[in-house]
Amino acid sequence: MTIGERIAASRKAQHLSQTQLAERMRVSFQAVSGWERDDYLPDTEKMIRLAECLKTSVGFLLGEKETSFPNGGTVRFFDVERMYTQVRAAANAKQLMQTARALSFASQMHKGQKRKGIEEVPYMIHPLMITCHALAMGLDDDELLAAALLHDVVEDCSVSPEQLPVSKTVQKIVSLLSFRIGMGESKEAAKQRYYSIIRENPLAAIIKVLDRCNNISSMANGFEKERMVEYIQETEQFVLPLLVDIKERYPQYYNAAFLIKYHMLSVLESLKRFL
Secondary structure: OOHHHHHHHHHHHOOOOHHHHHHHHOOOHHHHHHHHOOOOOOOHHHHHHHHHHOOOOHHHHOOOOOOOOOOOHHHHHOOHHHHHHHHHHHHHHHOOHHHHHHHHHHHHHOOOOEEOOEEEEEOOHHHHHHHHHHHHOOOOOHHHHHHHHHOOHHHHOOOOHHHOOOOHHHHHHHHHHOOOOOOOOOHHHHHHHHHHHHHOOHHHHHHHHHHHHHHHHHHHHOOOHHHHHHHHHHHHHHHHHHHHHHHHHOHHHHHHHHHHHHHHHHHHHHHHOOO
């Protein structure tokens, strides 16, 4: 059940019409109709008021569940359907046309794929999580969000950047984020080249650190110990310095880089104590 469907069901359970609910909420009929169609979401203040009017909880309306996830870890605290609705609602409300197209295309390309080591978790949870992470930090640039949604499509779905239904700028960002090892090139040299190129593009750089932040937060569920150690070493060698570069070179992302670095260091130091 989507957020809009939960709002509609709760409204009907209270025997309210859309017009009556709109009057209680002091919003237009069109606003209530839009919420129920999942065109966009109420803001935080309205969501709290909506839960009160419908005699339910914000958690219920958002689809949160009080349960444990023994095989899914932290990734299972976030629902694909809910995040899809959140991103689609943001794209509609802010008229983010690139993001809307990217959301549909990424969902189609990643359909049926699962997160490595967590067979019951859809792969789409990963691009959705980093996109929602960006939105939560106030990063609502259309090209940034579109590239975040598409960042793994070229690597994982046998699609070229030119086939992506987005602008050439977004295609370029996704291309930069797609790791490749050139003919006769060592993996280490490829990484050096990869991060060096990403460093020169502010959108690619911030997406890369969001990507790594999400991956290290969930890798305990899907990585063997040796792979975790390797991933931590790569993060310390390449990604943490990239965060420093972002803070120094791209002041528009200073606050986001600070929050991401705090999160990443907290996770890394916790994991290292158990390895």
